[in-house]
Amino acid sequence: xxxxxxxxxxxxxxxxxxxxxxxxxxxxxxxxxxxxxxxxxxxxxxxxxxxxxxxxxxxxxxxxxxxxxxxxxxxxxxxxxxxxxxxxxxxxxxxxxxxxxxxxxxxxxxxxxxxxxxxxxxxxxxxxxxxxxxxxxxxxxxxxxxxxxxxxxxxxxxxxxxxxxxxxxxxxxxxxxxxxxxxxxxxxxxxxxxxxxxxxxxxxxxxxxxxxxxxxxxxxxxxxxxxxxxxxxxxxxxxxxxxxxxxxxxxxxxxxxxxxxxxxxxxxxxxxxxxxxxxxxxxxxxxxxxxxxxxxxxxxxxxxxxxxxxxxxxxxxxxxxxxxxxxxxxxxxxxxxxxxxxxxxxxxxxxxxxxxxxxxxxxxxxxxxxxxxxxxxxxxxxxxxxxxxxxxxxxxxxxxxxxxxxxxxxxxxxxxxxxxxxx
Amino acid sequence: xxxxxxxxxxxxxxxxxxxxxxxxxxxxxxxxxxxxxxxxxxxxxxxxxxxxxxxxxxxxxxxxxxxxxxxxxxxxxxxxxxxxxxxxxxxxxxxxxxxxxxxxxxxxxxxxxxxxxxxxxxxxxxxxxxxxxxxxxxxxxxxxxxxxxxxxxxxxxxxxxxxxxxxxxx
Numbered sequence: 317x318x319x320x321x322x323x324x325x326x327x328x329x330x331x332x333x334x335x336x337x338x339x340x341x342x343x344x345x346x347x348x349x350x351x352x353x354x355x356x357x358x359x360x361x362x363x364x365x366x367x368x369x370x371x372x373x374x375x376x377x378x379x380x381x382x383x384x385x386x387x388x389x390x391x392x393x394x395x396x397x398x399x400x401x402x403x404x405x406x407x408x409x410x411x412x413x414x415x416x417x418x419x420x421x422x423x424x425x426x427x428x429x430x431x432x433x434x435x436x437x438x439x440x441x442x443x444x445x446x447x448x449x450x451x452x453x454x455x456x457x458x459x460x461x462x463x464x465x466x467x468x469x470x471x472x473x474x475x476x477x478x479x480x481x482x483x484x485x486x487x488x489x490x491x492x493x494x495x496x497x498x499x500x501x502x503x504x505x506x507x508x509x510x511x512x513x514x515x516x517x518x519x520x521x522x523x524x525x526x527x528x529x530x531x532x533x534x535x536x537x538x539x540x541x542x543x544x545x546x547x548x549x550x551x552x553x554x555x556x557x558x559x560x561x562x563x564x565x566x567x568x569x570x571x572x573x574x575x576x577x578x579x580x581x582x583x584x585x586x587x588x589x590x591x592x593x594x595x596x597x598x599x600x601x602x603x604x605x606x607x608x609x610x611x612x613x614x615x616x617x618x619x620x621x622x623x624x625x626x627x628x629x630x631x632x633x634x635x636x637x638x639x640x641x642x643x644x645x646x647x648x649x650x651x652x653x654x655x656x657x658x659x660x661x662x663x664x665x666x667x668x669x670x671x672x673x674x675x676x677x678x679x680x681x682x683x684x685x686x687x688x689x690x691x692x693x694x695x696x697x698x699x700x701x702x703x704x705x706x707x708x709x710x711x712x713x714x715x716x717x718x719x720x721x722x723x724x725x726x727x728x729x730x731x732x733x734x735x736x737x738x739x
Numbered sequence: 740x741x742x743x744x745x746x747x748x749x750x751x752x753x754x755x756x757x758x759x760x761x762x763x764x765x766x767x768x769x770x771x772x773x774x775x776x777x778x779x780x781x782x783x784x785x786x787x788x789x790x791x792x793x794x795x796x797x798x799x800x801x802x803x804x805x806x807x808x809x810x811x812x813x814x815x816x817x818x819x820x821x822x823x824x825x826x827x828x829x830x831x832x833x834x835x836x837x838x839x840x841x842x843x844x845x846x847x848x849x850x851x852x853x854x855x856x857x858x859x860x861x862x863x864x865x866x867x868x869x870x871x872x873x874x875x876x877x878x879x880x881x882x883x884x885x886x887x888x889x890x891x892x893x894x895x896x897x898x899x900x901x902x903x904x905x906x907x908x909x
């Protein structure tokens with residue numbers, strides 16, 4: 317089975333409309349809350365039991381995160397949806413918003429209730445003008461139907477939700493950078509602590525979750541934690557949307573149970589072209605470590621299996637590379653990306669990413685020097701762990717893992733001045 | 740004598756739209772509307788922002804000019820240099836690269852007779868390289884005047900470029 321959670325409207329006619337969403341049980345959890353049938357404690361406990369983990373990349377348990385924001389503490393609080401999808405290879409939140417916007421809205425409304433926040437923001441990356449329009453239309457429908465606003469359906473519950481469009485910046489996907497951006501500043505990550513649960517948007521307690529995480533919540537509460545958990549594996553409950561891209565015949569977003577063998581996912585995406593072999597896979601977005609094809613063929617797609625294999629599930633972006641791929645040129649492109657997107661606050665990242673690009677460019681031009689590979693790894697090692705946010709690791713891991721897994725190929729390029737891959 | 744430029748003030752229709760946008764945020768956090776205001780002003784002024792526009796946005800939001808300048812210089816979709824009538828942003832990040840984006844970009848450069856980052860001599864098209872657009876399963880992809888174009892082939896791209904050269908923006 318596929319598409320049972322965030323994509324459950326996908327096969328229906330007019331998947332984005334309120335009536336379609338309601339026809340499959342949408343807003344039933346929200347209505348139970350309004351009727352007083354569900355408490356904040358029920359919700360958080362159910363989420364904990366479901367083992368839902370953050371779908372943006374970090375994999376932090378959502379129920380635990382929600383328990384940090386106490387509903388009963390007075391004062392303004394916020395819930396924020398991170399739809400600043402920018403991790404190379406990742407394009408799932410775009411489709412959730414384009415095809416099932418109401419589920420994102422309901423997820424945020426439930427979160428607002430569970431944590432005592434009467435206001436939510438959905439921060440979309442600046443390029444997502446189409447998903448923004450779909451979300452705006454759905455919000456309009458929800459307000460007209462009396463599902464949002466002040467004193468929803470005569471209850472004492474108030475929830476207002478707003479969509480907010482960015483303007484082009486990968487780092488705004490880092491939650492504290494996102495909050496600064498939402499406040500109208502540069503997207504610069506903040507020092508933590510204080511964490512957003514204590515000092516978030518406008519200095520108020522705030523919870524930030526990924527779009528897919530929020531969109532999973534209504535279904536979990538409708539069908540129960542057990543149902544959701546059993547779609548996946550013990551420590552990786554539920555489903556995940558995998559964006560399978562690169563050298564496959566039918567790239568696509570596939571929402572499947574966590575723990576699916578990678579080989580099955582590869583088949584769903586149409587497999588490789590005839591006569592091609594699997595060289596490598598980045599299993600969780602460009603910031604996660606690359607794994608050799610033969611290792612991937614033995615791995616299941618869940619948090620623990622991928623960690624044991626030496627990488628991470630990340631955002632669920634599965635980037636497939638066949639034997640025609642030149643690892644040196646791919647790594648250069650990734651290094652350029654991180655150099656472009658470094659916010660510039662921390663010297664190791666700001667300067668280091670530039671050095672990485674310079675050296676990789678030299679190698680690509682056939683002017684690599686002996687010792688360049690060691691220097692690249694050394695720079696990466698010195699960025700890792702020395703920055704305010706996890707961007708440092710996001711730069712370091714591809715550099716380290718590409719060179720580690722494909723050392724001979726990099727060494728060949730440095731020595732011979734050209735790629736060992738002949739296309 | 741240098742004629743002093745008339746001070747740019749945000750036109751009323753833009754002011755109204757910004758007022759509407761400001762309702763989303765607490766009244767003491769007008770700065771939250773900055774990206775919206777800058778993008779609106781940019782679209783209203785040929786696709787790029789001059790100093791006078793930043794000053795006008797600062798005045799309207801009641802914040803310092805430097806705060807607007809900081810933001811305008813940070814986000815890639817805010818343009819501080821002239822752009823052509825159409826903006827073509829081609830992704831060549833990993834998923835698109837694996838699907839032939841490098842060849843596509845070279846083809847576009849050749850077809851338009853410009854390098855990436857430049858504008859055609861008739862001022863119609865600016866070509867830029869984009870970072871991952873989040874359309875990876877439909878690679879290669881690009882954005883043309885805010886609209887996604889996906890599953891690109893040379894033929895498809897050529898047709899889009901021809902339309903732009905004929906003055907059709909969509």
